[in-house]
Amino acid sequence: MSINIIGGGLAGCEAAYQVAKRGIKVNLYDMKPNKKSPAHHSDKLCELVCSNSLKAARKESAAGMLKEEMRMLNSLLMKCADKSRVPAGGALAVDREIFSNLVNEEINNNPNITVINEEVMEIPDGITIIASGPLTSDLLSDKIKTMFGDSLSFYDAAAPIVKFDTVDMNKAFFASRYDKGDGDDYINCPMNKEEYDNFYEALVSAERAPVHDFDVMNPKVYEGCMPIEVMAQRGHDTIRFGPMKPVGLKDPRTGHRPWAVVQLRKENSAGIMYNLVGFQTNLKFPEQKRVFSMIPGLENAEFVRYGVMHRNTFIDSPRILNSDYSVRENKNLFFAGQITGVEGYMESASSGLMAGINAAMRYNGEQTVTLPEHTMIGSLSRYISDETVSKFQPMGANLGVLPELEQRPRDKKERAKAYSDRSFAKLTEFINSRGL
16 A cells, blocks of 8 residues: 655655655656646656745854755755855855756655646555645646635746856846855846846836736735736835845945845856846746846846746645644645645745654555644744735745744844754654654
């Protein structure tokens, strides 16, 4: 008898690894390469379809805390991320091809995991984890809706990628904000006020690509991946205080802080490709070429991938799930990943980690676990299963979901460190007590 896992993304692969390492057979279903969503390009498992950044690396941050907790729990995805890391200042960014290759090697060579490349149209009997992601196929979505009523959906967007050797470095410069990192982690394209004003007007008036069954004039988009053109419509200076903020940067040619800056981050370890940070977009491809070529340094840039917008789907987890990611009405059925309403690559992987651990425990007749509320993983699992949350929206790692500190330092950095120190101490104690 095997545990079934539907979806070969980050959550599904992490869940499969956690089950298999406990000596249990896994059937891992993934519809690629036979069928792909509009956002998928690779035939491989664990494709990063949006940014290649896994957010902050510092353990004294919410995102860094989450990743360190995953390392403590022997996460496959964190092992692969650490091995495929590329420079990105204070963030953990990966070469997405190397990252995916490492995960595929581990999954495909595991004797306890059988990868089945077919679309799941019926939810299998037995212990099953649905980790079909925010791009769940229509057929499976319909099955989920039949079981639980209408699921919720929002729209997510990816940023364009350009070739490094087509960026005009006579106009752009290497630097990280406040000189963090190695100094060449980001390419910065500075704008003066006139250049920014012209760019802004072109951006807000550019033509957008159609999205089926979607009201483009009133998009329901998750704030963390807001298309740059939608953000810009909120006000003339909104993006200048957002993804184009110039703080912490000085143009070496003028010695002054620019009026606005577009940052480019390495897409791969070779530094051949760079993505436009915070420039998720739904503009038509010719419009992206026209408008983004107005950015100083990108006038003749070659775009190796344009930005795209795609549907993301998530269930109403507070009404459906327990904090161990099992379904309240069917404890042999688990959900994991962004379909549960955790938002972000590593947040999704962490939910797959816990769903995999708990599915294995269910298989062995053991009591499932929820991590302590003082941990980021534990707090997120409690948030998505909290029945008092009435208007449920996706949630990423943040210090606000954690219980307040007994003694709260006034200094922000000291406070963040206190949160992380408490988390790691509680998790170490929990791991030792439960034999995880």
